[in-house]
Amino acid sequence: MQAKKSGQSEHSKLLLSEDSRRREGLIAFIFKAAAVLTILVTIGIIVSLLSETIGFFARPEVSLWKFLTGTRWQPLSSKPSPENFGILPLVGGTLLVAGVAALLAVPVGLGTAIFLSEYATEKLRKIIKPVLEILAGVPSVVYGFFAISFITPIIKTVFEGWLGLKVMYFNALSAGLVVGIMIIPMIASVSEDAMRAVPRSLREGAFALGATRFEVAIKVVTPAALSGIVAAFILAISRAIGETMAVSIAAGSTPNMTLNPLKSVQTLTAFIVQVSFGDAAAGSINSQSIYAVGMTLFVMTFVMNLISDLVLRKFREVYE
Amino acid sequence: MENNIRDTHLKNQSKEPIIETKGLSVFYNNRLAIRDINIAIEPNKITAIIGPSGCGKSTLLRTFNRMNDLIPGARVEGKILYNGIDINQKALDPVGLRRHIGMVFQKPNPFPKSIYDNVAFGPRINHYTGNMDELVETSLRQAALWDEVKDKLKESGLALSGGQQQRLCIARALATQPDLILMDEPASALDPVATQRIEELMIELKEKYTIIIVTHNMQQAGRASDNTAFMSLDRENIEARIGILVEYGKTEQLFTNPRNKETEDYITGRFG
Ligand SMILES: Nc1ncnc2c1ncn2[C@@H]1O[C@H](COP(=O)(O)OP(=O)(O)OP(=O)(O)O)[C@@H](O)[C@H]1O
Numbered sequence: 038m039q040a041k042k043s044g045q046s047e048h049s050k051l052l053l054s055e056d057s058r059r060r061e062g063l064i065a066f067i068f069k070a071a072a073v074l075t076i077l078v079t080i081g082i083i084v085s086l087l088s089e090t091i092g093f094f095a096r097p098e099v100s101l102w103k104f105l106t107g108t109r110w111q112p113l114s115s116k117p118s119p120e121n122f123g124i125l126p127l128v129g130g131t132l133l134v135a136g137v138a139a140l141l142a143v144p145v146g147l148g149t150a151i152f153l154s155e156y157a158t159e160k161l162r163k164i165i166k167p168v169l170e171i172l173a174g175v176p177s178v179v180y181g182f183f184a185i186s187f188i189t190p191i192i193k194t195v196f197e198g199w200l201g202l203k204v205m206y207f208n209a210l211s212a213g214l215v216v217g218i219m220i221i222p223m224i225a226s227v228s229e230d231a232m233r234a235v236p237r238s239l240r241e242g243a244f245a246l247g248a249t250r251f252e253v254a255i256k257v258v259t260p261a262a263l264s265g266i267v268a269a270f271i272l273a274i275s276r277a278i279g280e281t282m283a284v285s286i287a288a289g290s291t292p293n294m295t296l297n298p299l300k301s302v303q304t305l306t307a308f309i310v311q312v313s314f315g316d317a318a319a320g321s322i323n324s325q326s327i328y329a330v331g332m333t334l335f336v337m338t339f340v341m342n343l344i345s346d347l348v349l350r351k352f353r354e355v356y357e
Numbered sequence: 358m359e360n361n362i363r364d365t366h367l368k369n370q371s372k373e374p375i376i377e378t379k380g381l382s383v384f385y386n387n388r389l390a391i392r393d394i395n396i397a398i399e400p401n402k403i404t405a406i407i408g409p410s411g412c413g414k415s416t417l418l419r420t421f422n423r424m425n426d427l428i429p430g431a432r433v434e435g436k437i438l439y440n441g442i443d444i445n446q447k448a449l450d451p452v453g454l455r456r457h458i459g460m461v462f463q464k465p466n467p468f469p470k471s472i473y474d475n476v477a478f479g480p481r482i483n484h485y486t487g488n489m490d491e492l493v494e495t496s497l498r499q500a501a502l503w504d505e506v507k508d509k510l511k512e513s514g515l516a517l518s519g520g521q522q523q524r525l526c527i528a529r530a531l532a533t534q535p536d537l538i539l540m541d542e543p544a545s546a547l548d549p550v551a552t553q554r555i556e557e558l559m560i561e562l563k564e565k566y567t568i569i570i571v572t573h574n575m576q577q578a579g580r581a582s583d584n585t586a587f588m589s590l591d592r593e594n595i596e597a598r599i600g601i602l603v604e605y606g607k608t609e610q611l612f613t614n615p616r617n618k619e620t621e622d623y624i625t626g627r628f629g
């Protein structure tokens with residue numbers, strides 16, 4: 038009797054009440070709405086970016102070809118002409134800053150990751166990892182001021198004082214170094230996660246063959262974690278390309294077609310900031326130009342992701 | 358240190374033990390795991406270590422190539438003589454030692470590299486100057502894997518079956534030309550056919566190498582080994598879970614006529 042009763046109530050639990058079914062439906066609806074909203078916002082951004090970009094290129098004062106190949110960027114000149122809308126100085130400035138940043142951040146970040154995952158004791162790791170995460174969270178304006186108040190003077194002393202080279206106050210090197218410092222924590226942290234995910238048994242196998250700690254790190258762990266490490270690089274370099282405040286402050290706003298990091302350059306992002314803070318009227322050629330520049334930025338980051346996909350497919354060592 | 362080890366190689370012929378422990382104890386975070394182990398391993402023989410789970414078989418095996426160094430909080434006390442030299446001393450370089458003592462693990466752990474690169478890994482870090490292709494082929498032949506992989510040396514070691522992977526790991530260990538090979542339950546993840554291949558392989562290998570194998574498989578220990586060590590938890594102080602060496606001797610003698618009641622219970626399967 039007793040057993041039968043509880044059996045029945047067990048059974049009735051399997052049928053959802055009207056109420057809980059309605060609640061489930063509501064919850065599903067809320068999540069769906071959030072997802073749809075996200076997609077709509079993204080589409081909205083791309084559409085407005087595209088329409089303004091098309092509006093920009095439809096103007097008689099610009100030509101797509103000159104835009105892509107021109108080496109002079111002077112959109113604020115009194116008489117706009119296609120010769121003044123060449124994007125290459127901005128692309129060059131962006132790549133120069135990102136290149137300097139990568140040269141600093143890739144080796145230092147990877148070295149930090151190897152140290153944390155293969156050498157540091159658990160105790161030390163527990164101290165350093167949060168510090169990295171705090172560093173990654175410092176607002177980029179702070180890094181910008183750090184660059185002009187600290188890095189730039191050092192560059193001046195070394196390159197101008199000791200080596201006798203001409204150094205501009207705003208320069209790509211200072212901006213690149215500070216962006217490099219900004220992305221080190223990201224490279225270190227993401228790479229370290231990838232390295233720690235490499236099974237312990239692989240390390241033991243290598244140690245048992247007489248590998249040193251260094252050989253284990255370089256010849257076993259790094260290649261096995263390569264996909265994660267490359268992903269960290271790409272993520273960080275995309276961030277360097279998109280970084281705005283620190284480079285606007287440190288690199289200046291002079292579009293320069295140069296490979297000399299001691300000169301001032303303007304990056305794609307810095308130009309957008311400059312125009313946004315200015316008083317360009319909506320629909321004017323200046324306000325539309327920032328959409329074209331934004332589109333260029335978008336395409337660059339997109340291409341980076343494509344490249345990383347290709348690289349990964351070629352070099353990946355799958356361990357499971 | 359490395360030179361000393363080489364000099365004493367000749368002693369092998371005079372049937373001196375290749376490994377001899379004296380009062381060996383291992384602690385994990387100050388907790389005693391195995392106590393006062395005294396064992397002498399004969400060269401060019403297969404020595405099996407058997408015993409219930411958790412009695413410290415792997416712990417003992419890993420002292421022979423100083424793998425316990427890699428475990429934070431592990432401490433090893435006592436003497437471990439390898440060809441007469443105490444390898445449990447600060448001055449000894451464990452990296453050099455491991456190049457003389459190969460190890461095969463319970464779960465096959467080939468590197469996510471090509472079959473060739475797996476085998477060549479040890480020689481390369483050893484700066485091997487001979488003909489690498491030949492060494493790779495010889496090692497794979499010794500591990501009875503050559504015929505199955507000779508046409509796909511460039512393919513990933515992970516594309517092999519479990520049994521093939523384990524033989525690849527054996528080939529990888531052989532390529533550094535060790536004189537002692539430690540195997541920790543090398544066949545426990547394999548099917549009976551693959552297990553048998555590994556056993557046949559061990560018997561072939563013992564002409565040139567000394568093998569110490571940890572196994573849970575009594576038939577395997579009985580069939581393949583010359584000497585057997587039975588380890589168990591110390592009964593006098595069972596809560597402390599301290600591993601000790603209960604009985605050690607010729608396999609035949611230990612399996613047919615064990616001196617110790619506990620050994621008999623274990624090998625006849627009357628052990629909890
Ligand atoms: N890394 C470690 N840290 C702390 N304790 C450990 C560690 N490795 C082993 N131990 C302990 O040491 C004892 C012996 O373990 P060991 O792995 O040597 O046993 P085993 O005989 O190989 O067992 P099995 O047959 O299950 O493999 C166990 O009590 C275990 O909990």
Ligand SMILES: [Mg+2]
Nearest residue numbers: 414415416541
């Ligand atoms: Mg074990």
